Amino acid sequence: MNILFLMKYYSLGGVEMVTNVLASRFLDNGCRVSIVSFIEPSNEILCRKDSRIIYYLLSGFNTSKKNIDQLRNILIEEKIDIVINQWGLPYVPIYVLKKASKGLSLKIFSVHHNSPKTNGRLKDIEIAMSETNNKFCALILCMKKVLTYYVTSYSMWYVYQKSDKYILLSDSYIREFLSFTRVKKATKLVVITNPITIPYIEEYEKILSYKRKEIIYVGRIDYNQKRVYRVIEVWKLLEKKYPDWKLIIIGDGEEKSKLEEQSFQLGLKRIVFEGFKNPLEYYKYASLLILTSEYEGFPLVIPEGMAWGVVPCVYGSYSAVYDIVKDDVNGIIIEPQKDEFDAENMAERMSLLMCDNVRLKLMAKAAKQMSNQYSLDVVSDSWYKLFV
Known part of the structure; x- marks a missing residue:
């Protein structure tokens, strides 16, 4: 079987890491x-790509005849049976692919790696609307939001129509997808989660022996999606109460320097900004993981941390998180209060674990067990069933 992954770009991100592992x-x-x-x-x-993978670069993100011809030549030369379109929202990849594959016998599976009902562009407009006091600007932004919503909805509908199957990351996203795109029947929808992309060990007792009093955040540092300033707000409420614990921020982004300054102004002492690093060693030693995103698709940091016995403490702003985390069993979920994040509630819930090592260990064990559902074996088997 010959498989081709079609990407918008190929950089160091979650979708790309999933692609490499599956490939x-x-x-x-x-x-x-x-x-x-x-x-x-x-x-x-x-540098992280398996040397056995054959890589090709097209000529920019556009629907040019040059791109269509290039991709067609690749499909024919590699005798492709299956194309996995890793960008199930943009119009460009599926348009080029359908033109390039005309007359060829292959299947197209498109994947949407986020919550169907929101994305970065829509969230940027919402942020701008919340920050303006100008009525005219507010009106323009409202119109822009409506237009962006319908363009995004149509684009997703178009990709669905042109694909043999359309993959979502959670059962809960099926209803969101149907509502957002106005697709009548879910006959092409399939749910396959993303696999854990890092190595881990199976022996829980050995994992337990590594643990320190550390809380970690792993991911991009931005405002639109990740809202890492909320992590700082939570830590401000915990640091003095727990002098033997520390917070480690692993990641980079446009908000990093701003958050470093915020931490300095608040007088926080036991917070470390590590920048972009391989998170494996941090999962190994951490006891708690905190994630306060405004929206997500399927954040791999949660099951990957759980595989190392790291108990997730998350903001329940997206439905897929309830698939992964069972509140008070293998982690903590703080539900939105009038669509707002409650830092005090998160700090209180985390505090109960930080002062109760027995309970923390029980939840870590349950988290480790839950992570088995997202192993590469389980997820790749789901893909093979789809191929057949």
């Missing part, structure tokens, strides 16, 4: 795998 597994099982991206890749992701 290597498919290769191990005798498939031939290619990756094609529209935009030039980063050196970091190329």
Whole structure:
């Protein structure tokens, strides 16, 4: 079986890491795998790419005849049976793919890696609307939001119509997808989660022996989605009460320097900004993981941390998190209060674990057990059932 992953870009991100892990597994099982991206890749992701994967670069993110011809040549040369379109929202990839594959016998599976009902563009407009006091600007932004909503909805509907199957990351996203796109029947919808992309060990007792009094945040540092300033607000309520604990921020982004300044102004002493690092060593030693995103698709940091016995403390702003985290069993979920994040509630719930090591260990064990559902074996088997 010959498989091609179609990417908008190929850089160091969650979708790309998932692609690399799945590609290597498919290769191990005798498939031939290619990756094609529209935009030039980063050196970091190329260094992490399995050397057996064949990589191709198209000529920019557009619907040009040159791109169509290039992709068609690749499909024919590699004798592609299945294309996994990793960008199930934009119009460009599926349009180019359908033109390039005309007359060829192959299947197209498109994947949407986020919550269907929101995205970065819509959230940017909402943020701008909340910050303006100008009635005219507010009106323009409202119109822009409506237009963006319908363009996004149509684009997602178009990709669905042109695909053989459309993959969502959670059962809860099916209803959101149908409502957002106004697709009448869910005959093409399939739910397959993303797999854990990091190595881990199975022995829970050994994992337990590594643990320190550390809380970690892992991910991009931005305002639109991740809202890491909320993590700082929670830590401000915990630091003095728990002098033997510390908070480690692993990640980078446009808000990093601002949050470092915020932490300094608040007089926080036991907070460390590590920048962009491989999170594996941090999962190994951490006891708690905190995630306060405004929206997500399927944040891999949660099951990957759970695989290392890290108890997740998360903001329940998106439905998929309730698939992964069972509140007070294998983690903590703070539900929105009038669509707002409650830092005090998060701090109180985390505090109950930080002062009760027995309970913390029980939840860590349950988290470890839950992570088995997202192993590469389980997820790749789901893909093979789809291929057949």
